Amino acid sequence: MSTNSKSVPSEQKVTIQTLWSKKKHGEPITFLTAYDFPTAVALDRSGVDGILVGDSLGMVVLGYENTLPVTMQEMLHHCRAVARGVSRAHLVGDMPFMSYQASISDALRNAGSLLQKGGMDAVKLEGGRDRVAAIRAIISAGIPVMGHLGLTPQSVHQLGGWRIQGKSTQAAKILMEDALILEDAGCYAIVLESIPSEVARLISNRLSIPVIGIGAGIGCDGQILVTHDLLGLFDRFTPSFVKKYANLFSEMEQAFQEYIADVKAKRFPAAEHSISMDPQALRDLIREIEVQGFELESDDSQETRYH
Numbered sequence: 001m002s003t004n005s006k007s008v009p010s011e012q013k014v015t016i017q018t019l020w021s022k023k024k025h026g027e028p029i030t031f032l033t034a035y036d037f038p039t040a041v042a043l044d045r046s047g048v049d050g051i052l053v054g055d056s057l058g059m060v061v062l063g064y065e066n067t068l069p070v071t072m073q074e075m076l077h078h079c080r081a082v083a084r085g086v087s088r089a090h091l092v093g094d095m096p097f098m099s100y101q102a103s104i105s106d107a108l109r110n111a112g113s114l115l116q117k118g119g120m121d122a123v124k125l126e127g128g129r130d131r132v133a134a135i136r137a138i139i140s141a142g143i144p145v146m147g148h149l150g151l152t153p154q155s156v157h158q159l160g161g162w163r164i165q166g167k168s169t170q171a172a173k174i175l176m177e178d179a180l181i182l183e184d185a186g187c188y189a190i191v192l193e194s195i196p197s198e199v200a201r202l203i204s205n206r207l208s209i210p211v212i213g214i215g216a217g218i219g220c221d222g223q224i225l226v227t228h229d230l231l232g233l234f235d236r237f238t239p240s241f242v243k244k245y246a247n248l249f250s251e252m253e254q255a256f257q258e259y260i261a262d263v264k265a266k267r268f269p270a271a272e273h274s275i276s277m278d279p280q281a282l283r284d285l286i287r288e289i290e291v292q293g294f295e296l297e298s299d300d301s302q303e304t305r306y307h
Ligand code: KIV
Pocket: 033, 052, 053, 054, 055, 056, 057, 094, 148, 191, 193, 214, 224, 225, 226
C-alpha cells in the first residue's frame, strides 16, 4: 500500500467531543490558522481537525509588530470570512488583547460575539490562574474555552520578548500547575507554545483534555502552526520550530514580476485573454463611426484584423 495515499476527510463536523475522542484513542489532532475565505475552504477540504482564527493575523495579515493592536472588530471581520468557508472543521476564535482582561462582563460579551457574530464554535484566550474567573464565566454561558500557556504573545512585554518558557524547574512547575488549573476550570483543550518538549509531554500525559503544541515537541496530543509560516507567506521572521512546507512568498514575488514584464512587453493580454466582437457587428460599427474620426489600430499579435 502506498504510504502517500490521501485519506478522504470525513464530512462530519468536528466537535470538542471529536477532539476528546482523538485524545482518548491516541490519534494526533491537527490544527492550523486561517484568516480568510479561500484559506479556510482549502483547510476544510484538506481534512484538518481544527482552524484557529488567531490574533496572529495582526502580524501575518495586518502587518502589526505584535498581536497587541488587534481589536474585536478585526477579529470578527476575519472570523466571519473563515466561517463562510468551513462546514466541517472545528472553529476557534482568538480573544484579542484587552477583550477579556479588564472585566468578566467584557470577557463574557466578547466571547459571545465570537460565536454569535463571528460564527466560531469556541474561543481561545491566553493565561493561567489569573484568567480562571473569566474562563469559568465564559464556560458557564455554554461557550467552550481553549486555554493557551507558555509563550503567550499578548504578554510579550512582560515576558521580555519572544522567549522560550518553562525552561527552569520552577518555571516548568508553575506551567504544569497552570495547565491543571485550566483543566479544572473547564477548558476543553489547551495550547502550549514554545516550551521544552519534555515539559509538554509531561503535561499532555497528565491532562485528560487535548494539549495542542506549537514549538512544544512531539509529545503533545496535537499540533498547530501559523499557516502563513507553514506556507512561507510571512517573510519577516520564521520561528525555529516552524517547518516550511512551501515558499509562497517568493512564488508570489516571481508571479508579480512576470506579470509586470509581460505587460511591459505587451505579451499580456494575449488573444486568449481578450474578448472579440462578432466580425459583422464590428464591420457595421466601423462603418458607422468612421465619419466621427475613430480609428481601430491593428495589433500585430491579434489574429483577426479589420483593416
Ligand atoms: O494567534 C495564533 O495564531 C495563536 C497560535 C500561535 C496558537 O495563538
